[in-house]
Amino acid sequence: ANNQLESNQNAQTDQNVEVNQNVETDQEDEETTEPTDKRITVYISGPENMINKLEEEFETDRGDVADFLIMSCGQLRSKVWTEKEAGQIQADVVFGSDPLIYNMLDDEGLLDSIDIKNSEMIADEFKLENHNYFFVNERYVTLIYNKKNLTGELPESYKDLAYNDENYSIVMADARQSSTGLGIAISLYQLNDNDIEYFNKLSAKDFMLTKSNGQVPSLIMEGQYDIGVAPYDSLIRLRKKAKNDGYEMPLEAIWPEEGAIIIRRPIGVIKNAERTDEKQKTSEELVNFFISKKAQLITSKFGFASVRKDIENDFIPKDIKTCIIDWEKATKDEKQFKEQYSEIFK
Amino acid sequence: MKNNLKNNTVKFLNKNSRKLSYSNSSLIFLFTALVVLIIIVFPLVYIIKISVIKDGRIFFDGYIEVFKDVKTYRALKNTVILVLGVLAMSVPIGTILAFIRNKTDYKYNKAIDYFVFINFCIPSYVLSVAWIECISRGGFLHRILKMILPTIKYDISPYSLTAAIIVLSIHLYPLVYFAVGSGLKQISDILEKTSFLLGGSKRKTILGITIPLVYPTLISIGFLVFTRTIANFGVVSNLVLPIGTEVLTTRIFQAISELNLTVVAVLSILLMVISLAVFKISKRVKYKEIENTNNTIYYYALGKYRIGVNIMLSIFFSIALFIPLVTLLISSFLKRWGLPIEMEYLTLNNYKYILFESEVTKRAFANSIFFGIFSATSAVIITLFILYFKKHNNRLKDKLLFSISNLPLSMPNIVLAIGATFAWINPPFKLYGTKWIIIITYIALFIPIVLKHASGLSSNISLSIDDSAKTLGVPLIKRIFVLYMPQIFSGLLSGWIICFLISLREIPISLLLYRKGTETIGVMLFMIQSNSYGLETTSTLAVIVIIFSVIGNVLVKKIVKGNSVNERISD
Amino acid sequence: MKELVIKNLKIEYGKNTIINNLDLHVKKDELLVILGPSGCGKSTLLSGVSGLLKPTNGYISFGERIFFDSEKKINMITEKREIGFVFQDYSLWPHMTVKDNIIYPLKLKKIEKTKINLILDDILKDIELSDKKDVYPNNLSGGEKQRIAIARSLVMNPSFMCLDEPLSNIDPILKMRLLKLIKKIQIEYKIPMIYVTHDQHEAFEIADRILIMDKGEIIQSGLPEEIYNEPNSAFVAKFIGRSNIVSENVFDRKKNCKRLVIRPEDIEISEKGKYVGFVKKKIFRGSFVEMHIKYNRETLIIHVNNDKHFVGEEIRFNINKSHVI
Amino acid sequence: MKELVIKNLKIEYGKNTIINNLDLHVKKDELLVILGPSGCGKSTLLSGVSGLLKPTNGYISFGERIFFDSEKKINMITEKREIGFVFQDYSLWPHMTVKDNIIYPLKLKKIEKTKINLILDDILKDIELSDKKDVYPNNLSGGEKQRIAIARSLVMNPSFMCLDEPLSNIDPILKMRLLKLIKKIQIEYKIPMIYVTHDQHEAFEIADRILIMDKGEIIQSGLPEEIYNEPNSAFVAKFIGRSNIVSENVFDRKKNCKRLVIRPEDIEISEKGKYVGFVKKKIFRGSFVEMHIKYNRETLIIHVNNDKHFVGEEIRFNINKSHVI
Ligand SMILES: Nc1ncnc2c1ncn2[C@@H]1O[C@H](COP(=O)(O)OP(=O)(O)OP(=O)(O)O)[C@@H](O)[C@H]1O
Numbered sequence A: 001a002n003n004q005l006e007s008n009q010n011a012q013t014d015q016n017v018e019v020n021q022n023v024e025t026d027q028e029d030e031e032t033t034e035p036t037d038k039r040i041t042v043y044i045s046g047p048e049n050m051i052n053k054l055e056e057e058f059e060t061d062r063g064d065v066a067d068f069l070i071m072s073c074g075q076l077r078s079k080v081w082t083e084k085e086a087g088q089i090q091a092d093v094v095f096g097s098d099p100l101i102y103n104m105l106d107d108e109g110l111l112d113s114i115d116i117k118n119s120e121m122i123a124d125e126f127k128l129e130n131h132n133y134f135f136v137n138e139r140y141v142t143l144i145y146n147k148k149n150l151t152g153e154l155p156e157s158y159k160d161l162a163y164n165d166e167n168y169s170i171v172m173a174d175a176r177q178s179s180t181g182l183g184i185a186i187s188l189y190q191l192n193d194n195d196i197e198y199f200n201k202l203s204a205k206d207f208m209l210t211k212s213n214g215q216v217p218s219l220i221m222e223g224q225y226d227i228g229v230a231p232y233d234s235l236i237r238l239r240k241k242a243k244n245d246g247y248e249m250p251l252e253a254i255w256p257e258e259g260a261i262i263i264r265r266p267i268g269v270i271k272n273a274e275r276t277d278e279k280q281k282t283s284e285e286l287v288n289f290f291i292s293k294k295a296q297l298i299t300s301k302f303g304f305a306s307v308r309k310d311i312e313n314d315f316i317p318k319d320i321k322t323c324i325i326d327w328e329k330a331t332k333d334e335k336q337f338k339e340q341y342s343e344i345f346k
Numbered sequence B: 001m002k003n004n005l006k007n008n009t010v011k012f013l014n015k016n017s018r019k020l021s022y023s024n025s026s027l028i029f030l031f032t033a034l035v036v037l038i039i040i041v042f043p044l045v046y047i048i049k050i051s052v053i054k055d056g057r058i059f060f061d062g063y064i065e066v067f068k069d070v071k072t073y074r075a076l077k078n079t080v081i082l083v084l085g086v087l088a089m090s091v092p093i094g095t096i097l098a099f100i101r102n103k104t105d106y107k108y109n110k111a112i113d114y115f116v117f118i119n120f121c122i123p124s125y126v127l128s129v130a131w132i133e134c135i136s137r138g139g140f141l142h143r144i145l146k147m148i149l150p151t152i153k154y155d156i157s158p159y160s161l162t163a164a165i166i167v168l169s170i171h172l173y174p175l176v177y178f179a180v181g182s183g184l185k186q187i188s189d190i191l192e193k194t195s196f197l198l199g200g201s202k203r204k205t206i207l208g209i210t211i212p213l214v215y216p217t218l219i220s221i222g223f224l225v226f227t228r229t230i231a232n233f234g235v236v237s238n239l240v241l242p243i244g245t246e247v248l249t250t251r252i253f254q255a256i257s258e259l260n261l262t263v264v265a266v267l268s269i270l271l272m273v274i275s276l277a278v279f280k281i282s283k284r285v286k287y288k289e290i291e292n293t294n295n296t297i298y299y300y301a302l303g304k305y306r307i308g309v310n311i312m313l314s315i316f317f318s319i320a321l322f323i324p325l326v327t328l329l330i331s332s333f334l335k336r337w338g339l340p341i342e343m344e345y346l347t348l349n350n351y352k353y354i355l356f357e358s359e360v361t362k363r364a365f366a367n368s369i370f371f372g373i374f375s376a377t378s379a380v381i382i383t384l385f386i387l388y389f390k391k392h393n394n395r396l397k398d399k400l401l402f403s404i405s406n407l408p409l410s411m412p413n414i415v416l417a418i419g420a421t422f423a424w425i426n427p428p429f430k431l432y433g434t435k436w437i438i439i440i441t442y443i444a445l446f447i448p449i450v451l452k453h454a455s456g457l458s459s460n461i462s463l464s465i466d467d468s469a470k471t472l473g474v475p476l477i478k479r480i481f482v483l484y485m486p487q488i489f490s491g492l493l494s495g496w497i498i499c500f501l502i503s504l505r506e507i508p509i510s511l512l513l514y515r516k517g518t519e520t521i522g523v524m525l526f527m528i529q530s531n532s533y534g535l536e537t538t539s540t541l542a543v544i545v546i547i548f549s550v551i552g553n554v555l556v557k558k559i560v561k562g563n564s565v566n567e568r569i570s571d
Numbered sequence C, D: 001m002k003e004l005v006i007k008n009l010k011i012e013y014g015k016n017t018i019i020n021n022l023d024l025h026v027k028k029d030e031l032l033v034i035l036g037p038s039g040c041g042k043s044t045l046l047s048g049v050s051g052l053l054k055p056t057n058g059y060i061s062f063g064e065r066i067f068f069d070s071e072k073k074i075n076m077i078t079e080k081r082e083i084g085f086v087f088q089d090y091s092l093w094p095h096m097t098v099k100d101n102i103i104y105p106l107k108l109k110k111i112e113k114t115k116i117n118l119i120l121d122d123i124l125k126d127i128e129l130s131d132k133k134d135v136y137p138n139n140l141s142g143g144e145k146q147r148i149a150i151a152r153s154l155v156m157n158p159s160f161m162c163l164d165e166p167l168s169n170i171d172p173i174l175k176m177r178l179l180k181l182i183k184k185i186q187i188e189y190k191i192p193m194i195y196v197t198h199d200q201h202e203a204f205e206i207a208d209r210i211l212i213m214d215k216g217e218i219i220q221s222g223l224p225e226e227i228y229n230e231p232n233s234a235f236v237a238k239f240i241g242r243s244n245i246v247s248e249n250v251f252d253r254k255k256n257c258k259r260l261v262i263r264p265e266d267i268e269i270s271e272k273g274k275y276v277g278f279v280k281k282k283i284f285r286g287s288f289v290e291m292h293i294k295y296n297r298e299t300l301i302i303h304v305n306n307d308k309h310f311v312g313e314e315i316r317f318n319i320n321k322s323h324v325i
């Protein structure tokens, strides 16, 4: 633990020096360039409060050098892609959404390789050999239900949800609108041996698709639906809010037999030949910041599991099973899957 | 005395400034054409380009993909159902209300104006939220039913095409109301009186004369409703997408999520072509415009129907206005939507959060107001020029300008935003990431809306008004601003107000084009629900937006009335 | 047969009394022309008669049918009064073809189609517009529109007709033809008519009786000759034809201050004339020449057929006819 | 001084030629009245002269200034032609008061306020509307609006004026006053004017010269007397005044088929008359009585001043004047 503290301090002093440099250049360039030119743009998805906190932290160290643009994961995906098609992605750093889009970007050579400091603190399973993006954290997807509504027999697995005889009302994020939703759906697809029948069964029940992932627990909590598939971290945040505001929270999680689906949230730096060295540096620092202990502590408070060895994911039951899907395969299957999926949910 | 007058009158020949007039005309035309070209045509060209060019080669795979895909036809079918449904609902509702307001001696006709206006102030997206809050399983309707019949099995789904039709109709009927109202006001009482004289009863006269006389208005406003419906995304995404039903706009959205921009462009072009075709067909319908010869209006006496009308209106406004408003209001005070309505779950925190704690929200309000005022005003000025040239010169190029300016109306806002992204992302016109890209796209969206509102009035003006000014040596700029504008002012004003309202709630454009510092209320509306907050915060924001819209409108009307001449023209 | 009776009629717009205590009879088969300046209440009167406007007070009946009686609180609705009405601006329905405009009242009465077509063909032949059946009013000339409007009010077989300045926008040749048409219709269909105009030429062309109105009151009513030859006031004298209105004592040395109306054509230039004046001005007016003669302190207008005198010449003249008002 | 010259003018609407090969001079100080039936192209001609419409072909100049010349490709814009124009529908700006309507063009010229007020007061006195200064046009009567329109075009001190049926909606008394006002202005300000109308009474009242148009062509042009007494065609004869147009061989046994125009007032009833006819019908027309006389197979209209004969009576008459066309 000592080690880590030190390195943190090192990082901080490093940053301080840079801030000073920054101030100097600011003065030099005042007449010619606007300060906005020095700020990097970050497309980011996730809980607003968490992101604000991260931004605050980063900028107390580094000054106002980054503009965070918060959006939903689906939006982030399409915005990045539209800009790519139009000529140049406008973001310097992209964080959030699912690995699919990062794979695609990386395949087209649009991501910069970044030097990660203290990479030894990252758990091995999160280290990517042949990709120019990094995992910041991961989410555990479980079954979430409303204990007031769901009084009958509870499903024990994802499979049960579709194949048992109970007639729950089920809610899930739309794979066509939400990228996490897509991640979840394609994981379920893989778990069921690429058999689309699973979704056929689901759709036969009282089944509903939401725009975004965050809506799933909300809708269940509000009593509109009985059960759904959603990241566990949202449940944690809802619980916190309920506690603060003083109302009851009827949500519970079921850790499915197949194991909780793990969705990893990558971060990457967009390649841009015209980017100034200074901005390049800030971008790299930002990526490093997200992986730093300080930032990881924040995100884990919001329910995201850290990629660092030195942070405990204490909100998740210790003994649960997890399953990781094969993103390379998922990227290949995506088109076929989406077609079948769209045929069902029409 | 005569001599005195003669000496005092001015010799005509002493000014060379009027020499400029001719070049002025071409200059202003050039300016207008350029603006339209840059703001509307340029992004459109990109959309077309995306649909046919990939990696520098021309290809039609996008078209083939779209037209081979059964999903396209399914979406098309649903779109048709949606449009027909909305037309079938909103047009009669708007017409009947406009009739009661403008053609009868109904006592509370001013109240109808206010209610309809407030109805229009509610963003369609918010209306769909209110709908969900009412109808869904955790919604108020279910709760009330449960109180009455505790054992009830409630299985009404808030999500369906019908729901979208109802919500969109409630949202769009005010457009019909406003347009038909001004059409009805132009009917000279003599036309109806003649029918009475010839033995026509009131009912026969209403059905045979009064209403048919506003067919041209109905057709053009029906077209507006049509385009706004096929271009709508907010409501369908909220009420139709969740059950997987697709319409063309959601197809477009899917294509965006699937990162298939070619298909997006092809589908957008399809939408545009459909609108154009419908527009052409609607122009064929042979009805003569009413000439405004006389501004006396005939008012039908309601007599014994008064009670019936009162009941009907009460029911209607309860459903269309009060229930949604009350729903939103109650929800906005809940700690979390879905909780029982009890003291312990009520809070003011939502308001506190939005009004005082969130910096972004404050900025969003400021931005939306600025974008709204700036874009609406610019659109009004451009429209003024377009209309002036169309009316007074009516050359081929004037007509062309007019038609082109109407195009953005049939495109979903999100497509406008994509077009703008492509058009403005690369140097030398690098507006992407600045507030100007939002403003420019708003202007493109607003021009046709203002056009629709003012062109009717414009066609009623006698051409000799401008001719006489010419013979008196009045230069073009003055003719446009001092003589022409005041006469279509009420149309421009209502267009302006509607555009302003739209910018207080517009989601897709700003959502795709905003950046830190240029957030709008629409962005907030969308983001708030997507994040850790539920419907209660959306409702709170919606309530604030509605209050804002109403106050803003009252203010604008007050200011304008102070120095408006319109009242005098119309009396 | 039937007669229109108006008694003690009062019509107000808000607080403005437009028509006050008006009494009027229109006899069966009579074509009554109401002449009066703009704003005198002519249209208001017709609106009152047809029920488009509710009078404040009075009594209106046609034959046995009481249209309005303020005492008995009777007010028959317009639809039932069966009055043919032709407005100045035609008031054709722009969204209907000529045919539909004309047959509208017949359709309302649920008359069979074949019969409607017969009536339509007949009336179109009468107004010489058979070939314009399927045209929209916007594509018609003023005269054509007017004929359609007349036809439309005729097909419903009105028992009474009101025409409110029906020809004021029409050129003189066409006007003459339409006036003849109206007169013919009135005679053939035997319908009493009120014809409102401010043009005396029209009035003389068509009237059985003329009624002069001003400021909501009847100033004079009578045969055209009576009105012309014996105007009861300077207003009437001026409104109908041209007149010299001079104080009697211009010609006689009497001390009274009565005024004389002398029509320009009633002053005859004659070498043995009683009065001496001189020519001040001459204006050619087509069928006659107008001369302004200075006599005493007055200028008299004279109409002569031949133009023998020159400006400044002294002439003698007699007055053949004059009328004290 | 200045003269308006139009040569070989051709104006088309799309493919319709409205005016073809028209030549016209309007002399300095002349008030030319153009008379013609509806749709003959009168307004079109004025639009061409004032530049509101671009002719296809031809030449228009005023004094030394060339307004339009298709050969030299000159087309001066309306604003520069300095033509006063009074439209039939007044075309006052509805959102400005009477005062603002009149002074707006002056204000644009940056004339000082005091001077503007002087001009305004003068002209308002001239048109007798000083008290309506702050009224909006909608609250004015037709005659008042027309006067304002005239005033507005006068304050600009135009070198030429066009009036397009300016009085067609106005009652006869007011019309007479306005005609006098226009004539007075024309004489005092010495402005050449083209005055378009379809009312011959107006024409005779005001014209220095009359020009008869039909179907875009000039049929006849001349002094009022010439036009009246020597119409060059049946069209002119009919359009101006009433006429009997009969074949010459009705009176003589000549075999030619020329036609005669006989004005009703030129037939004189006389006991020693050459021709014998009988009275078919009598109509009172104010200043004269119109008699329809059956003679041979024709019906002749006669205007007489006294009404001594009765219908059916045989009478003898002479023809004082006739004109072959
Ligand atoms: N709707 C109204 N409200 C108030 N006053 C009115 C209204 N209509 C007409 N008047 C007034 O009533 C008077 C008579 O009007 P009316 O239309 O009967 O005149 P008119 O004799 O038909 O004139 P014109 O020859 O111009 O048609 C006028 O002074 C007019 O200003």
Ligand SMILES: Nc1ncnc2c1ncn2[C@@H]1O[C@H](COP(=O)(O)OP(=O)(O)OP(=O)(O)O)[C@@H](O)[C@H]1O
Pocket: D013, D016, D018, D036, D037, D038, D039, D040, D041, D042, D043, D044, D045, D198
């Ligand atoms: N904008 C137009 N487009 C096409 N044809 C037109 C247009 N304006 C007028 N015309 C045609 O040109 C001809 C002459 O019209 P113009 O207005 O000059 O007639 P006018 O002599 O002034 O008639 P009026 O006495 O009715 O005013 C008419 O046949 C008319 O139909």
Ligand SMILES: [Mg+2]
Pocket: C042, C043, C044, C164
């Ligand atoms: Mg009238």
Ligand SMILES: [Mg+2]
Pocket: D042, D043, D044, D164
């Ligand atoms: Mg004309």
